[in-house]
Amino acid sequence: MSSFGVFEMESQRQIIERLRAAFQSGVTAPLQFRLTQLKSLLSLLEDNEPQILEALQKDLAKPKFEAVLSEIDMVVNDLCYTINSLPTWIQPSYVGKNLATKLDDCFVRREPLGVVLIIGAWNYPLQLILAPLIGAIAAGNCAILKPSEISRATERLLAQLIPKYLSQECFAVICGGAEETKSLLENRFDHIFYTGSQAVARSILQAAAVHLTPVTLELGGKCPCLIYGRLDMLAAAKRLVWSKFFNAGQSCVAPDYVLCTPEMREELLPAIAKALSIFYGSQPKQSEDFSRIVTDRHWDRLMALLGKTQGRVVMGGEGSKEDKYFAPTVVVDLDGSDALMQEEIFGPIMPILTIESLEQGITFINQREKPLALYVFSDESQVVNMVLERTSSGGFCSNDGIVHMTLPGLPFGGVGASGMGSYHGRWTFETFSHRRGCMLRGWGLERISMLRYPPYTESNLSWLRWATSAKKKSWGVCSVM
Amino acid sequence: MEKQAVDGARRAFNSGRSRPLQYRKQQLSALLRLIRERQAEIVSALKRDISRSEFDTPIFELIGIENDIKLAERNLADWMAPQPVKKTLLTITDDVYIKAEPLGVVLIIGAWNYPWSLTLRPLVGAIAAGNAAVVKPSEVSKSSASLLKELLPQYLDTEMYPVVTGGVPETQELLKQRFDHIFYTGNSTVGKLVMEAAARHLAPVTLELGGKSPCYIDKDCDIAVACRRITWGKFANCGQTCIAPDYILCHPNIQHRVIEEIRQTLLEFYGEDPKTSPDYGRIINQHHFDRLLALIEGCTVAVGGESDKSQCYITPTILKDVLPHARIMQEEIFGPVLPIVTAGDVNEVIRFINERPKPLALYVFSSNKKVVRRMLNETTSGGVLVNDVMVHYTINALPFGGVGNSGVGRYHGKHTFDQLSHHRACLIKSLAMERLNMARYPPMTPSRLRTSMFFLRSRSGSCDQALRAWAVVSSLLALALLISLLVVLLRDSNIAA
Numbered sequence: 012m013s014s015f016g017v018f019e020m021e022s023q024r025q026i027i028e029r030l031r032a033a034f035q036s037g038v039t040a041p042l043q044f045r046l047t048q049l050k051s052l053l054s055l056l057e058d059n060e061p062q063i064l065e066a067l068q069k070d071l072a073k074p075k076f077e078a079v080l081s082e083i084d085m086v087v088n089d090l091c092y093t094i095n096s097l098p099t100w101i102q103p104s105y106v107g108k109n110l111a112t113k114l115d116d117c118f119v120r121r122e123p124l125g126v127v128l129i130i131g132a133w134n135y136p137l138q139l140i141l142a143p144l145i146g147a148i149a150a151g152n153c154a155i156l157k158p159s160e161i162s163r164a165t166e167r168l169l170a171q172l173i174p175k176y177l178s179q180e181c182f183a184v185i186c187g188g189a190e191e192t193k194s195l196l197e198n199r200f201d202h203i204f205y206t207g208s209q210a211v212a213r214s215i216l217q218a219a220a221v222h223l224t225p226v227t228l229e230l231g232g233k234c235p236c237l238i239y240g241r242l243d244m245l246a247a248a249k250r251l252v253w254s255k256f257f258n259a260g261q262s263c264v265a266p267d268y269v270l271c272t273p274e275m276r277e278e279l280l281p282a283i284a285k286a287l288s289i290f291y292g293s294q295p296k297q298s299e300d301f302s303r304i305v306t307d308r309h310w311d312r313l314m315a316l317l318g319k320t321q322g323r324v325v326m327g328g329e330g331s332k333e334d335k336y337f338a339p340t341v342v343v344d345l346d347g348s349d350a351l352m353q354e355e356i357f358g359p360i361m362p363i364l365t366i367e368s369l370e371q372g373i374t375f376i377n378q379r380e381k382p383l384a385l386y387v388f389s390d391e392s393q394v395v396n397m398v399l400e401r402t403s404s405g406g407f408c409s410n411d412g413i414v415h416m417t418l419p420g421l422p423f424g425g426v427g428a429s430g431m432g433s434y435h436g437r438w439t440f441e442t443f444s445h446r447r448g449c450m451l452r453g454w455g456l457e458r459i460s461m462l463r464y465p466p467y468t469e470s471n472l473s474w475l476r477w478a479t480s481a482k483k484k485s486w487g488v489c490s491v492m
Numbered sequence: 493m494e495k496q497a498v499d500g501a502r503r504a505f506n507s508g509r510s511r512p513l514q515y516r517k518q519q520l521s522a523l524l525r526l527i528r529e530r531q532a533e534i535v536s537a538l539k540r541d542i543s544r545s546e547f548d549t550p551i552f553e554l555i556g557i558e559n560d561i562k563l564a565e566r567n568l569a570d571w572m573a574p575q576p577v578k579k580t581l582l583t584i585t586d587d588v589y590i591k592a593e594p595l596g597v598v599l600i601i602g603a604w605n606y607p608w609s610l611t612l613r614p615l616v617g618a619i620a621a622g623n624a625a626v627v628k629p630s631e632v633s634k635s636s637a638s639l640l641k642e643l644l645p646q647y648l649d650t651e652m653y654p655v656v657t658g659g660v661p662e663t664q665e666l667l668k669q670r671f672d673h674i675f676y677t678g679n680s681t682v683g684k685l686v687m688e689a690a691a692r693h694l695a696p697v698t699l700e701l702g703g704k705s706p707c708y709i710d711k712d713c714d715i716a717v718a719c720r721r722i723t724w725g726k727f728a729n730c731g732q733t734c735i736a737p738d739y740i741l742c743h744p745n746i747q748h749r750v751i752e753e754i755r756q757t758l759l760e761f762y763g764e765d766p767k768t769s770p771d772y773g774r775i776i777n778q779h780h781f782d783r784l785l786a787l788i789e790g791c792t793v794a795v796g797g798e799s800d801k802s803q804c805y806i807t808p809t810i811l812k813d814v815l816p817h818a819r820i821m822q823e824e825i826f827g828p829v830l831p832i833v834t835a836g837d838v839n840e841v842i843r844f845i846n847e848r849p850k851p852l853a854l855y856v857f858s859s860n861k862k863v864v865r866r867m868l869n870e871t872t873s874g875g876v877l878v879n880d881v882m883v884h885y886t887i888n889a890l891p892f893g894g895v896g897n898s899g900v901g902r903y904h905g906k907h908t909f910d911q912l913s914h915h916r917a918c919l920i921k922s923l924a925m926e927r928l929n930m931a932r933y934p935p936m937t938p939s940r941l942r943t944s945m946f947f948l949r950s951r952s953g954s955c956d957q958a959l960r961a962w963a964v965v966s967s968l969l970a971l972a973l974l975i976s977l978l979v980v981l982l983r984d985s986n987i988a989a
Contacts, residue, residue: 035846037870076936080944106889117887122872124895201896209694216691220684223699225900230694246923253933290934300934390923399918403593406917415919418588420577426595426914427672431696433915446902448875448890449868450883454714454859460880464724465761465771467547476550 023191026183027198030126030153033180039123039151042101046094048148048177052141053090055176056083059168063137066164070136072303072335077258082137085417089142092419092436093149100149100440103449116451121444123151124225125201130192130215132206133305134261134357136162139229140169143204144182146439152202153181157195159207160188161305200224202443206263209428227432227442229263230425231355234384235376236266236412237398238275239369240391247388247410248282252290254386254412256339259302260359264384266412267356269363270372276343276363283361284326287339295327296336303335304358310335313358317342319350322362347375369394373401381405381427386412405429494665497626497654501597504651505624511594513572517565519619522647523612524561527554530643534608537635541607543774548728553609556904559888560613563905564620571620571909574918581946587920592913594622596672601663601686603677604632604776605732605826610677610700611640615653617908623673624652628666630678631659632776671695673912677734679824680897687900698901698911700734701894702824703851707737707881708841708867710858711746718857718879719753722830723761725881727808730773731828732780735853737881738825739814741841744834751794751810751832758795758808767805775804775827784827787820791831816844838863842870850874850896855881874898 021029038044056063063083067073073082103118127147131140140158147154156173158166170184185195196203196218205215206229219226238247255266271279291298304310310332317328322345327338340360345351351362366372376385385404387395395409405425408415416423416435424433434442462475509515527534531554538544538553564571574589598618602611611629618625627644629637641655656666667674667689676686677700690697709718726737742750762769775781781804788797788809796809806828814821814831821831835841845854854873858864864878874894877884884890885904893902903911931943 040869074934074936076934076941079941080932084945106887117884117890119891120868122895212694213691216694217688220687220691223680223684223687223701223897223900228694243923243926246926249926249933250923250929292935298934300936388923395920399591403914404916406919408919408921410921410923411919414583414921415588415917418577418580418583418917418919420579421588421917421919422590422915423917426916428694431694433917445872445895446891447872447895448884448887448892448902450875450877450880450887450890451864452877452879452883454717454879457717457720460721463551464720465545465769466763467545467771472547472550476555 023185023195024198026185027126027155027200030155030181030183033178034123034125034153038178039148039153039181042098044178045097045148045151048181049090049094049097049145051176052145052148053087053094055172056087056090059172062168063165066168067137069164070133070162071258071261071305073258074300074302076300077302081258082135085138086141086145088417089145089419089436089439093145093440096437097149097440100437115453116449118449120447120449121150121440122447124443124445126153126155127202127204127443128155128157128195128200130203130205130207131156131158132263133159133161134258134263136165137169139206143206143227143434143439143442146434146441147202147204147443148177148182149440150443152443154183155195155200156182156184157192158184158186160186202226204432204434204442205229212430227424227434228430229423229432229434230383230428230430231263231357232380232382232425232429233267233352233355234264234382234386234404235379236269236386236388237369237372237376238269238271238279238388239372240389240394242388242390242410244275244278244282245285248279249286249289250411251386251388252283252286252339254414255361256287256290256301256359257413259304259337260361261302261305261357262413264406264413264416265357266361266384266386267382268352269361270366270375271363272367273365276365279363280325280341280343283341287326291339295339296331301339304330304337305335307332307335309358310337313337313356313360316350316354316356316358317360320362321345321349322351327359347378369397373398376402381425381429383425383429384408384412384415403427405433494656494658494662495669497656498597498666498669498671500651501624501626501654504649505594505597510619510624510649510652511622513569516568516619516622519648519653520561520565520568520616523616523619524558526643526647527557527608527612533639533643534636537639538607538633540635541604541633542729542732542776544729545771545773547771548773552729553606556609556886556888557612557616560616560905560908563888564616564909567906568620568909571906572622583919583921585925586922587918589918591916591918592621592909593916595912595914596623598623598625598673598675598912599666599669599671600625600627601674601676601678602627602629603734604630604636605729605734607633607636607640614675614677614698614903614908614912617903617912618675619653620909621912623912626666626671627653627655628663629655629657631657673697675903675912676700683899698893698903699899700892700901700903701852701897701899702734702826703849703894703898704738704821704824705735705851705853705855705873706845707740707855708845708857709740709742709746709750710838710856710860710863711743712860712863713857713879714859715746715749716753719750720757721880722855722857723754723757723808726830727758727761727772727828728882730775730806731830732773732776732826733882735875735882735885736826737830737853737855738851739821740830740832741835741844742832743836747812747832747834751812754810754830755795762808766807767800767803772808775806778804780804780827781806784825784829787823787825787827788829789819791818791820794832796828838866842866845871850894850898852894852898853877853882853884872896 067078199222322342327340330337383405419436422433422438423435670693683699766772791811794812796807811831852874854876888905891902892904
């Protein structure tokens with residue numbers, strides 16, 4: 012399936028060449044063009060909200076509330092923030108001038124990279140492809156969007172709407188599955204932005220290596236949630252349940268598993284049950300606010316995991332394949348070697364593992380790959396600080412889940428196996444820009460320059476060393492050259 | 493052996509001792525002492541490796557390392573401190589900040605042309621960021637590699653910063669191990685292999701590569717000064733610098749003048765016979781010597797062209813009227829050979845540059861602001877320097893790195909610290925204020941949705957007309973109040989008077 016619109020029968024290569032020619036013509040560089048495209052993207056969202064909600068409902072049975080908050084509004088916020096800040100962001104940033112460069116200009120310019128590729132994911136099919144696009148446009152690039160073929164309705168909607176609102180010379184949607192993605196990756200891009208799984212990420216990095224293309228990888232992993240010390244259990248349970256079962260657990264930053272002491276577990280379980288019943292009622296299947304699993308295949312995977320666990324199912328556990336409903340499920344009495352602890356769950360199954368001490372919990376977390384997010388619930392600040400200091404993760408949030416990624420000032424990204432690079436707000440703009448160091452010199456002060464020319468002499472060298480080494484002055488360190 | 497070094501470094505990192513500020517500063521100051529106390533030995537090693545003049549070494553290699561260390565020592569506490577960021581209404585009582593954290597074990601692969609700077613400057617950043625590092629100096633600069641292997645353990649924590657020497661097999665063995673970041677300086681062919689190896693472990697990389705750095709001389713410039721600066725940059729270290737001006741682009745009418753100016757400058761710098769000048773270097777080895785001679789073949793030599801295989805000596809050489817498709821224009825020269833390609837006007841120059849891979853550095857010599865602006869706006873490169881060559885490298889506040897084929901990532905000064913850190917997004921909340929949170933929980937009602945949106949919506953200007961209107965109204969009110977206050981005060985003072 013090729014992209015819709017005027018250039019319907021183009022091959023991937025032709026699309027990329029067309030975009031590259033547009034980029035080279037300089038059309039995406041002016042601020043006005045970038046702002047116009049961004050405002051158009053805003054209109055796309057404002058004009059088509061019902062259609063977007065419908066597509067998300069078809070793909071994931073996404074409740075309107077979740078769809079508005081986590082998909083449409085997140086992108087709208089980012090767009091507004093970017094549109095307002097872009098005139099500032101594209102200004103060159105001047106760096107410290109010193110004694111001899113007082114006559115020179117030293118600054119950093121943000122420049123576009125060229126033609127970038129953005130590969131989306133199916134769990135937040137709108138947000139995960141449009142949020143990177145905002146930064147790509149803001150930074151002055153052309154972009155190819157490759158939405159996930161698994162969230163089919165959103166894929167089709169994007170393929171239809173993007174050419175209507177954005178410049179077709181500069182932005183294209185390419186649809187398809189694994190085969191199409193593989194052939195797309197044989198081409199050279201100036202940046203590849205991928206959201207998805209670690210396995211696919213490796214092959215993307217390898218394809219990128221051929222062309223020395225920089226990449227941003229937003230992956231996942233198992234996000235631990237440590238509950239320890241003194242705390243308001245019901246408040247914690249509500250936030251835990253909200254973040255875990257939002258989008259039926261299909262969020263890269265959902266708390267994957269819980270670690271707490273056996274005593275706390277006794278308090279936690281009824282609190283979780285209460286939160287679940289407040290949120291979704293006694294029959295979550297009837298609740299309009301609870302999502303579904305994206306495909307049969309994913310539903311089967313989750314059922315199989317549940318089948319393999321050595322733990323005990325204390326809540327939920329049932330599901331129905333016809334509508335891909337999977338009940339909010341809690342499993343206890345399992346350990347680190349359990350089937351549920353080998354891969355990212357990405358579904359509404361919450362394993363609760365017990366620990367004897369905070370130290371044990373921290374060790375357990377550190378024995379595993381660095382996660383995308385790490386959560387701690389505790390009213391004791393020393394508990395929070397200890398976990399923060401002794402672990403690493405993409406992001407960290409205490410006493411809540413997921414919400415840290417809604418803050419425009421925070422970079423969102425992983426570390427180690429959970430990813431590389433980051434975005435959101437200004438960070439997306441930086442991701443898709445090249446920071447070019449610039450120095451503008453004059454013709455004067457050639458007498459000073461002459462110190463550096465051969466034939467070399469000891470005295471010239473001493474002067475030059477004095478002039479070029481950093482000095483401690485009362486107001487800071489300065490280097491003279 | 494390689495695996496042992498990496499495992500040892502990981503054990504050392506996991507012990508946590510590289511994290512405290514005190515440790516990092518201690519290691520950095522030890523590194524500074526190494527450079528200062530052992531300078532004479534470093535200079536000798538470089539003389540043996542690449543016939544580097546003893547005057548070039550401090551300026552080109554050591555001062556950069558020293559400056560980076562001093563900058564880190566002075567600012568590290570600030571760099572390590574949490575950086576607060578913008579909040580939303582919903583998080584107004586929370587702590588929101590970014591915290592720089594170590595990555596773990598970093599692999600640093602150095603290059604042979606500036607074996608100390610290109611290995612130790614990344615190490616400075618690795619130490620400052622709290623990482624362990626495996627240092628792999630280039631085997632091509634043999635004396636420097638073995639001296640580094642001997643000296644580093646005498647000053648730094650051996651387990652945390654092991655030096656691994658060796659050639660291709662040892663490097664390949666190293667690349668099979670898992671690292672948290674790989675920092676490579678060298679050519680793009682090996683750069684691709686490094687990136688591919690890193691892909692297996694999903695390790696991020698910094699690749700400082702090269703390419704052909706164009707040098708454009710506009711008709712409207714001080715040609716004499718331009719040529720002197722270009723000569724200095726091109727022939728220092730015998731042209732073996734990643735940011736050396738690779739080739740010249742100029743109008744055919746000034747080609748002759750450019751050649752004469754450079755010829756004259758070469759005489760001033762190195763005398764009649766550069767072979768006898770202590771300030772002129774040699775090609776690193778036979779392989780590169782042969783490579784360079786092959787590149788010169790078929791071109792028109794305007795200056796130089798002589799060589800002496802026994803010394804790996806190639807005299808400073810200028811080639812004129814070089815054609816764009818000549819062999820010498822297809823690869824990075826990395827030697828004392830300067831081709832001049834003629835171009836009719838700025839449009840042609842810009843087109844020429846843009847048709848080729850993005851370079852590490854771009855040099856423009858012009859007094860014409862319009863020309864400079866066009867070159868800046870219509871081309872891209874790792875860095876750009878107007879009216880001089882190479883010295884942008886000395887400003888450690890400027891990020892140093894390539895783009896496209898010339899590299900991935902950037903470093904120098906604080907940029908190295910940033911490159912080798914993980915910037916962790918942190919949101920510290922409390923369990924209080926739960927009433928505010930209630931709006932986001934199911935079951936959902938339109939009013940709850942409205943409340944949530946109010947709190948989460950970005951508070952920036954043009955998308956929120958109501959807020960803007962309120963800002964204007966409140967400012968007018970405040971102004972009115974101020975005026976009234978002034979009127980009252982004045983009236984009172986009048987009455988008093």
